[in-house]
Amino acid sequence: MAILEVKDLEVYYGIIKAIKGISFEVNEGEVIALIGANGAGKTTILHTITGLLSPKKGQVIFEGTDITKVPAHKIVGLGMAHVPEGRRVFANLSVYQNLKLGAYTRKDKEEIESTLEMIYKRFPRLEERKNQLAGTLSGGEQQMLAMGRALMSHPKIILMDEPSMGLSPILVNEIFDIIRSVNETGTTVLLVEQNAKKALAIANRAYVLETGRIVTSGDAKELMNDDTIKKAYLGE
Amino acid sequence: MALITSILEQLLNGLRIGSVYALIALGYTMVYGIAKMINFAHGDIIMVGAYALYVYVSLLKLPPVLAVILTIITCSVIGITIEKVAYKPLRKAQPLAVLITAIGVSYLLQNLSLLIFKATPIPFGSIIKVPSVKLAGLNISGLTIVTLVVTVAVMVGLTLFINRTRMGHAMLAVSEDKGAAELMGINVNRTISVTFAIGSALAAVAGILYISQYETLLPTLGALPGIKAFVAAVLGGIGSIPGAMFGGIILGIIESMSKAYISTQLSDAIVFSVLVVVLLVKPSGILGKLKAEKV
Ligand SMILES: Nc1ncnc2c1ncn2[C@@H]1O[C@H](COP(=O)(O)OP(=O)(O)O)[C@@H](O)[C@H]1O
Ligand SMILES: [Mg+2]
Numbered sequence: 366m367a368i369l370e371v372k373d374l375e376v377y378y379g380i381i382k383a384i385k386g387i388s389f390e391v392n393e394g395e396v397i398a399l400i401g402a403n404g405a406g407k408t409t410i411l412h413t414i415t416g417l418l419s420p421k422k423g424q425v426i427f428e429g430t431d432i433t434k435v436p437a438h439k440i441v442g443l444g445m446a447h448v449p450e451g452r453r454v455f456a457n458l459s460v461y462q463n464l465k466l467g468a469y470t471r472k473d474k475e476e477i478e479s480t481l482e483m484i485y486k487r488f489p490r491l492e493e494r495k496n497q498l499a500g501t502l503s504g505g506e507q508q509m510l511a512m513g514r515a516l517m518s519h520p521k522i523i524l525m526d527e528p529s530m531g532l533s534p535i536l537v538n539e540i541f542d543i544i545r546s547v548n549e550t551g552t553t554v555l556l557v558e559q560n561a562k563k564a565l566a567i568a569n570r571a572y573v574l575e576t577g578r579i580v581t582s583g584d585a586k587e588l589m590n591d592d593t594i595k596k597a598y599l600g601e
Numbered sequence: 602m603a604l605i606t607s608i609l610e611q612l613l614n615g616l617r618i619g620s621v622y623a624l625i626a627l628g629y630t631m632v633y634g635i636a637k638m639i640n641f642a643h644g645d646i647i648m649v650g651a652y653a654l655y656v657y658v659s660l661l662k663l664p665p666v667l668a669v670i671l672t673i674i675t676c677s678v679i680g681i682t683i684e685k686v687a688y689k690p691l692r693k694a695q696p697l698a699v700l701i702t703a704i705g706v707s708y709l710l711q712n713l714s715l716l717i718f719k720a721t722p723i724p725f726g727s728i729i730k731v732p733s734v735k736l737a738g739l740n741i742s743g744l745t746i747v748t749l750v751v752t753v754a755v756m757v758g759l760t761l762f763i764n765r766t767r768m769g770h771a772m773l774a775v776s777e778d779k780g781a782a783e784l785m786g787i788n789v790n791r792t793i794s795v796t797f798a799i800g801s802a803l804a805a806v807a808g809i810l811y812i813s814q815y816e817t818l819l820p821t822l823g824a825l826p827g828i829k830a831f832v833a834a835v836l837g838g839i840g841s842i843p844g845a846m847f848g849g850i851i852l853g854i855i856e857s858m859s860k861a862y863i864s865t866q867l868s869d870a871i872v873f874s875v876l877v878v879v880l881l882v883k884p885s886g887i888l889g890k891l892k893a894e895k896v
Contacts, residue, residue, distance in 0.1 A: 415784060417780055436788075438785075438786050441784060446784075449780070449784060453778050455777045457777060462773075465770070466770060466787075469786045515784075518785075
């Protein structure tokens with residue numbers, strides 16, 4: 366069953382049409398990769414899904430309900446978390462305060478505590494640094510914090526915008542392992558990446574985006590062996 | 602001995618007027634931190650508070666405590682309304698447009714007050730009736746005691762509110778990154794409204810303390826303390842709450858010392874010179890953090 370559906374989406378910045386009619390769907394339990402070069406429109410799509418931008422046309426449907434007009438701050442409470450591009454952790458707040466803000470819409474204190482423990486188990490470095498200001502963390506640690514903060518809302522689906530950006534190869538592997546394990550524990554993942562190789566390796570299906578349009582889509586393993594994809598995105 | 606007593610007296614004077622500046626500066630700095638704008642109408646909320654108190658006490662003959670509470674509520678409601686009507690539609694506009702609007706709101710408030718209460722100064726005796734205290738040869742006025750106690754209580758309360766409550770945490774998040782705050786489920790519009798409400802409530806308290814000292818109502822009475830408190834906020838580091846408290850107190854002390862020992866006429870010039878020197882040495886203010894502007 367589709368947990369998230371995007372239908373005929375068109376998004377503008379002023380008079381510039383950044384997204385030119387896009388449709389795709391994410392089924393429950395999947396890892397879906399949205400790949401494309403810089404400027405293809407990946408971030409714009411995620412921002413439109415979580416309400417930070419409004420589309421000119423089209424719909425965003427979450428668990429069968431149209432959420433196109435739902436304001437951004439009401440999205441996370443529905444069960445959809447967004448790890449934004451560039452991490453955007455709250456630099457002047459501690460790691461712990463950042464994580465607590467991730468659970469802002471949740472009420473049950475005990476459940477929040479147990480999620481926090483689970484996140485500390487997944488990211489031991491965050492526990493070691495829980496009283497440190499987020500702005501003083503390394504890039505990899507900030508990415509972990511941004512992911513941990515999103516997971517604090519206990520989402521059904523998590524949207525991640527270029528989690529590997531600017532990280533060393535070792536850290537990139539670590540981050541992708543974490544994404545895989547987050548998915549294995551039952552969270553659906555919509556992953557936006559320029560690192561197509563890595564993204565296709567953990568995705569079930571993928572959509573390829575070029576200047577605001579989906580040009581190819583299909584099974585991730587098949588796309589990995591597709592000659593045009595290899596040439597354009599995998600550097601082979 | 603006489604000199605020491607005199608210095609201590611001036612120090613107390615400075616603390617009293619500095620407390621009022623600090624209360625006003627908190628409003629500037631909180632609104633700047635959250636909404637990234639200088640609310641130039643903030644000083645006029647002090648005036649609104651002073652007139653509101655006069656209406657409740659002298660015209661409606663309400664008991665002082667009730668009048669104070671109603672004054673605070675009145676200013677908060679006006680603060681929220683100004684934000685909703687004048688500033689919210691400009692949330693994505695250029696800073697210059699917002700600044701000009703704020704100056705416009707400031708004139709609007711002054712002229713409304715002129716229209717309702719006329720230009721003739723209205724005498725209005727202090728509602729603070731606390732006896733003065735003699736301590737080691739020092740005469741401490743009741744108003745000074747009340748001002749200091751109220752200011753300390755407000756500062757402690759505000760610090761606890763920001764660091765301990767859900768709304769306080771939301772304010773911290775919004776001040777750093779509105780988009781990321783929304784993704785956490787924080788209602789940014791509501792957070793901004795609450796910030797204006799708190800800033801205006803503090804201005805109301807400052808207005809009550811200020812008018813209790815000067816005992817004369819004028820439509821422009823908020824302008825001078827407003828601009829000085831703005832200087833205090835910049836001095837302490839705009840956006841920083843401890844900075845506003847510190848900046849206000851320091852400014853009050855410098856002002857009262859200059860008046861007593863250098864020159865009454867030059868005291869304002871000295872205050873502004875201190876600002877210039879501090880900004881030359883540390884452009885972000887005493888407790889401010891220098892941040893690269895986000896692109
Ligand atoms: N705030 C903005 N204002 C105007 N144009 C923008 C803005 N953000 C992105 N764009 C444009 O929209 C297109 C898609 O951008 P984006 O969604 O950021 O791409 P991606 O995330 O795939 O790199 C690009 O052409 C970009 O220049
Ligand atoms: Mg992007």
